[in-house]
Amino acid sequence: MNQILSFDKRVCEIVSRIPFGQVATYGQIAELMGSYGSARQVGWSLRRLPISSEVPWHRVVNAKGHISMNPNREGSDWMQREMLIEEGIPVDASCTVPLKEYRWRPVDSNWLIDN
DNA sequence: AGAATGACGCTGA
DNA sequence: TTCAGCGCCATTC
Numbered sequence: 649m650n651q652i653l654s655f656d657k658r659v660c661e662i663v664s665r666i667p668f669g670q671v672a673t674y675g676q677i678a679e680l681m682g683s684y685g686s687a688r689q690v691g692w693s694l695r696r697l698p699i700s701s702e703v704p705w706h707r708v709v710n711a712k713g714h715i716s717m718n719p720n721r722e723g724s725d726w727m728q729r730e731m732l733i734e735e736g737i738p739v740d741a742s743c744t745v746p747l748k749e750y751r752w753r754p755v756d757s758n759w760l761i762d763n
Numbered sequence: 764a765g766a767a768t769g770a771c772g773c774t775g776a
Numbered sequence: 777t778t779c780a781g782c783g784c785c786a787t788t789c
Contacts, residue, residue, distance in 0.1 A: 656786095673772090674772085675773095678771085678772095678784095683784095683785080684784090685772080685783085685785065686785050687771040687784080687785095688768095688772085688784070688785070688786085689769090689784090690770080690771080691771065692768090692770075692785095692787065692788095693786085693787090695769085695770055705770085710770080710771060710772080711773090712771095712772095716770040716771080720770085721770070728770090766788105766789085767787105767789075768786105768788075768789090769786105772784085773782090773783085774780105775781085776779090776780085776781100
């Protein structure tokens with residue numbers, strides 16, 4: 649039934665459940681949506697997502713806890729760093745987040761499955 | 764329909 | 777432990 653929803657739609661659903669002050673990885677999200685291995689597509693979906701979106705896309709980083717810096721984003725990656733700091737996450741000068749402490753744990757969160 | 768792209772991840776050296 | 781290479785898989789051309 650989740651399959652009826654488009655890929656990016658599911659990405660939005662998962663990302664929207666990331667608690668404030670915590671972060672998740674692309675692979676983690678892909679796994680949660682039942683598509684382990686499609687971590688790249690998660691980033692692909694977030695890419696077409698508008699900055700003004702309600703989805704906290706800034707809480708998504710790669711497995712190394714590092715913000716993906718890409719030219720086509722034209723600085724939105726640096727904005728992501730600022731937004732994370734706003735939430736109290738100590739982002740390193742090289743845009744690295746201490747996943748060890750701030751990584752989102754779905755099992756600990758209230759997994760309000762509505763789909 | 765087939766090939767290329769890419770906000771990633773894992774394995775091997 | 778760190779670095780480079782290959783693989784995944786949905787979307788786009």
